[in-house]
Amino acid sequence: MADQVAVLQTGTLAFLGFLQKRRRPLSTLAEACGAWIRTTVAVAVVGGSMVCLGIDSALAVKAMTDETKHPFLVKIFIFSPYCLLDLRPVCVLAMLLYNRHEFEKLKTAADDFIADLASLAAPHSQASSWKFRMxxxxxxxLWFLLSGTLVLLWYGFFARVNYTWWLQGHLKRHGNDTTDTFWMTNLLDPLPPFLPAWQNIILWCVCSISPLFLSQQVIGIFVLNADFLKEGLRDLNRNIREQIESFGPRRDVVHLKQAMNLESRIIFWTRLVESSRAFCKELNDFFGTILFVVYGLDFLVLVGFGTNLVYMPFPGFDTFAFYVYAALMIVAFMTLFLIPLPLTYEESTCVSANVQDLIDRICHSLTEGDPEGKKLLDRLTILEHSSRSYPCLFQSVGLMYFTRAFLVGTCTLALSLLILAKEFLSDKLTPQALLTLSVNATGA
Structure with a gap:
């Protein structure tokens, strides 16, 4: 079921060799060769990302060594975002390729969860229906198109800024002479290799932008499955609330019979809570390290783009708008795209509250000394304690726990660091030094 929830993401990554396709009982030689070809393609994609990482790192180091009059920390954050954006797909896709055999465990846990959810037979549950799948x-x-659009617009904006800076420099040096064109300009300058702009754009689209887009699809598999888990827990809470509403303040035979009929339903609830925790655990085990790397790199990229916005006086609006858009894109990746993670945790904690509410309602419908009623309440108490003590909380390597406070806190932390850095270091940078940094950062 995990591959059916994020069908476009898993299909794309499986086609490129980062995930294994479903095996049939009898695999042919052609299928085996196809698997090797897909693996080769996956390795080539990671290798291409490493090439772009090396080029951007060399350009950044060259620019930093040429500028020796400015604070080292400021230069690191100004020139690092492009290197970190190249490092992101290298780490994510390499880890996915290495752990792709473990994806079967995640699919098994998802299948168990959907089976228990279907057995719940909640009136509003559509977990196994065609409407739910659609x-x-x-x-x-939507995830595929939105993430792809954001990345493509960012690179288009970046290419536009590069062209603007080239045009300004060309007009300054050569006037209206049109002998040189942008497409034949060496964008790797001052590095020794010569790579015309048109080849550079093709290289970056294939080996930098596409892997960055694929790395976001890996996160999409995680987030969409978390959203699926959230929907299942929402069905569970809805079913519990329906039972709560069926109990009133009266203590009559009807309410007593309703309480006794809850025993089989409690068994389904307990099984569903257990399978939801198992599903959450598999998601954390498979994607925890990947999410830790992605979130950490995105945080550093955000600080880098923020440093450019805080420190550099941009001579043109295009450059300023580019860095604003880049920062907002990273903020969206760190917050809006990850909203299902804290929502799943909140839906999981609601199970405990709803069960406790049901316990309170049943206590008004049962008489004291009733052994069957006491047994029923004991089971509900165990379920409430289990749901409260072990909710479905997404975490990364035991260091990041994805709640609403965490998502908001990381962005405010980045903003606070930029404000502090501005206060402590702004007096060390002259206006001419800042202008020089802005030119070099955009050209890199």
């Missing part, structure tokens, strides 16, 4: 297919397409 809903998540739509979410998968």
């Amino acid at each position: 809903k998540f297919r739509t979410k998968s397409k």
Whole structure:
């Protein structure tokens, strides 16, 4: 089921060799060769990302060594975002390729969860229906298109800024002479290799932008499955609330019979809570390290783009708008795209509250000394304690726990660091030094 929730993401990554396709009982030689070809393609994609990482790192180091009059920390944050954006797909895709055999465990846990959810037979549950599948297919397409659009617009903006800076420098040096064109300009300058602009754009689209887009699809698999878990827990809470509403303040035979009929339903609830925790654990085990790397790199990229915005006086609006858009894109990746993670945790904690409410309602419908009623309340108490003590909380290597406070806190932390750095270091940078930094940062 995990591959059916994020069908577009898993299909794309499986086609490129980063995930294994479903095996059939009898695999042919052609299928085996196809698997090797896909693996080779996956390795080539990671290798291409490493090439772009090396080029951007060399350009950044060269620019930093040429500027020796400015604070070292400021230069690191100004020139690092492009290197970190190249490092992101290298780490994510390499880890996914290395752990792709473990993806079967995640699919098994998802299948167990959907089976228990279907056995709940909640009136509003659509977990196994065609409508439910189409809903998540739509979410998968939206994630694919939205993340791809954001990345493509960012690179288009970046290419536009590069062209603007080249045009300004060309007019300053050669006037209206049109002998040189942008497409034949060496964008790797001052590095020794010569790579015309048109080849540079092709290289970056294939080996930098596409892997960056794929790395976001890996996160999409995690987030969409977390959203699927949230929907299942929401069905569970809805079912519990329906039972709560069926109990009133009276203590009559009807309410007593309703309480006794809860025993089989409590068994389903307990099984569903257990399978939800197992599903959450598999998601954390498979994606925890990947999410830690992505979130950490995105945080550093945000600080880098923020440093450019805080320190550099941009001579043109295009450059300023580019860095604003880049910072907002990273903020969206760190917050809006990850909203299902804290929502799943909140839905999981609601299970405990709803069960406790049901316990209170049943206590008004049962008489004291009733052994069957006491047994029923004991089971509900165990379920409430289990749900409260072990909610579905997404975490990364035991250091990051994805709640609303965490998502908001990291962005405010980045803003606070930029403000502090501005206060402590701004007096060390002259206006001419800042202008020089802005030119070099954009050219890199």
